[in-house]
Every structure is written in C-alpha cells, then in structure tokens.
Amino acid sequence: MALDPSFIGRSYPASPVYQVSRAKIREFAEAIGDDNPLYSDPAAAQAAGYSDVVTPPTFLTIINLAAINVVIEDPELGLDYSRMVHGDQSFVYNRQVCAGDELRVVVHIEDIMHRASNDFINMRADIVDADDEIVVISYAQLVVRDAAKPEEAAV
Amino acid sequence: MTAVGDELPSLSVQVTRKDLVRYAGASLDFNPIHWNEPFAKEVGLPDVIAHGMLTMALAGRVVTQWVSDPGKVLQYGVRFTRPVVVPNDDKGATVELAGKVREVNEDGTVRVDITAKFDGKTVLGKAQALLKLP
Numbered sequence: 205m206a207l208d209p210s211f212i213g214r215s216y217p218a219s220p221v222y223q224v225s226r227a228k229i230r231e232f233a234e235a236i237g238d239d240n241p242l243y244s245d246p247a248a249a250q251a252a253g254y255s256d257v258v259t260p261p262t263f264l265t266i267i268n269l270a271a272i273n274v275v276i277e278d279p280e281l282g283l284d285y286s287r288m289v290h291g292d293q294s295f296v297y298n299r300q301v302c303a304g305d306e307l308r309v310v311v312h313i314e315d316i317m318h319r320a321s322n323d324f325i326n327m328r329a330d331i332v333d334a335d336d337e338i339v340v341i342s343y344a345q346l347v348v349r350d351a352a353k354p355e356e357a358a359v
Numbered sequence: 360m361t362a363v364g365d366e367l368p369s370l371s372v373q374v375t376r377k378d379l380v381r382y383a384g385a386s387l388d389f390n391p392i393h394w395n396e397p398f399a400k401e402v403g404l405p406d407v408i409a410h411g412m413l414t415m416a417l418a419g420r421v422v423t424q425w426v427s428d429p430g431k432v433l434q435y436g437v438r439f440t441r442p443v444v445v446p447n448d449d450k451g452a453t454v455e456l457a458g459k460v461r462e463v464n465e466d467g468t469v470r471v472d473i474t475a476k477f478d479g480k481t482v483l484g485k486a487q488a489l490l491k492l493p
Contacts, residue, residue: 236385236419240423242427242429258429260429261435265386286402289439290439291438292438292485293411295434
C-alpha cells in the first residue's frame with residue numbers, strides 16, 4: 205500500500221526538551237568504542253574552546269529516532285513498521301552540541317515517493333537549542349520495502 | 360598539507376552481540392532485529408544485524424580520529440546498502456573502515472569519502488564527511 209503523498213510538507217509538533225548530559229555522552233562514546241577525551245573530560249573540552257564535553261557526530265540519533273518514531277506511529281500516515289528500513293541518514297552541523305544543551309526536534313516530511321514496489325519517505329528534522337537556533341539538521345530516508353524481498357536493504 | 364587522495368588512518372572494529380546490546384541501550388534503539396535472533400529470522404534476515412547507525416558511528420570514528428576535534432565535522436552522511444550480520448559467538452562481525460580525501464576546497468574545507476566493509480563487501484554507500492581543517 206503506497207503512502208499518501210498529501211503528507212508531503214507536513215510538520216509535526218516539537219518534541220519535548222532533551223537535556224544533553226555528560227553521562228549519556230560518555231555512555232554513547234563507550235558504546236561506539238571512541239575514547240576521544242573531548243567526549244569524557246570536561247577540562248579537555250574546555251581547553252578546546254567548548255563549554256563542556258562534546259557529542260560524537262551521530263549522538264543526536266537518540267532524539268532524531270524518537271522524533272522519527274512519532275511519524276512512524278502516526279495512525280493517519282499508516283506506515284508499516286515491520287517492513288521499514290533506514291535507507292540513508294545525514295547530519296548538517298551548524299555548531300557543536302555540548303553537555304548542558306537543551307534541544308527540541310521538529311520533524312518535517314519533505315517527500316514521499318513510490319518506486320519499484322517500495323515506498324520512500326524523506327524526513328528533515330530541525331534540532332533546535334534553548335535560543336531557538338537550529339544547531340543540527342538531520343535528513344533521513346526511510347524505505348518501506350516490499351515484503352517479498354526482505355534481505356536486500358535491511359539495516 | 361592535506362591533498363586529494365590522502366588516506367586517513369584505517370580502523371578495524373569487532374562487533375559482537377554484546378556490543379549491539381550496549382549500543383541499543385546507549386542509542387535507545389531497541390528494534391528487535393538487533394538482538395532477537397528468532398525475530399530477525401522471522402522477518403527474513405539471515406541473523407541478528409548491527410544497527411545501521413552503529414556502523415555509521417564507527418565509520419565516523421575514521422574522521423574524528425583524523426581531525427581530533429568532532430566540532431570540525433560540518434556534514435556527515437551515509438546510505439545503508441547492506442546489513443552487518445552478527446553471529447552469536449565471541450568474534451561477532453569485523454567491520455573494516457577507511458577514508459580518503461576527495462576534495463580540498465578553497466574555503467578551508469575538505470570532503471572525505473569513507474568506506475565500510477563487512478565480509479569483503481561495502482555496507483555503506485555515499486559515505487562522506489565535510490570537514491573544516493584548522
């Protein structure tokens with residue numbers, strides 16, 4: 205079942221505030237095996253010119269995923285989660301996010317396409333700080349694949 | 360001076376089931392295809408697979424270890440083309456990561472192509488980072 209193209213251009217309400225913490229950054233850095241001191245040592249981060257420890261480039265997947273899930277679970281859109289895979293992901297960084305930042309996510313549906321029995325949905329998530337400045341923009345493409353070919357693009 | 364064709368130091372990372380569980384907790388991505396073998400097989404996968412975002416994070420390490428400061432990363436994107444299948448043993452899956460300078464721009468930015476391979480095949484497509492060099 206193809207997704208309804210009238211959802212193109214739709215924006216979702218801003219997510220609740222997420223406070224970036226030293227502990228979560230450290231936990232995430234350990235989970236990806238990265239021992240860069242800027243992720244764990246506030247003194248090292250301050251010496252590099254930051255207010256506090258900094259986030260690894262993909263750290264904001266934590267709030268990006270939560271915001272995308274709101275779209276995935278939108279009953280009006282009717283996306284079949286069991287056949288969905290992450291097609292691509294990119295981040296544009298306007299500034300480095302640090303511990304102490306208070307962030308919200310606003311998700312927009314930029315495009316919906318149907319090709320070769322797969323649905324593609326392109327989403328943009330604006331991640332904004334307490335001053336309403338966009339600090340990071342996340343672009344994600346989700347693919348709702350044909351149930352007959354599950355092994356091809358599943359991640 | 361950085362030049363087109365320069366190779367970034369490569370990385371080889373072993374990913375076990377324990378690493379997937381740890382990443383699931385850290386990233387709050389609890390999709391069962393990343394830890395529940397019967398579920399993964401039921402939806403047609405050969406076995407449990409790694410989170411695409413974990414592979415993206417590992418590939419990002421090639422870039423951040425090169426520039427030292429993650430704040431130098433201006434853009435980072437990948438396409439997920441193949442799953443990393445992680446068996447239930449001590450070795451898990453080995454992901455081979457490398458990077459190469461593709462463009463050196465006049466504004467002081469550098470574009471890097473990243474490759475991620477598992478089992479001899481690329482698992483990320485169009486993996487690129489735009490960096491600001493000091």
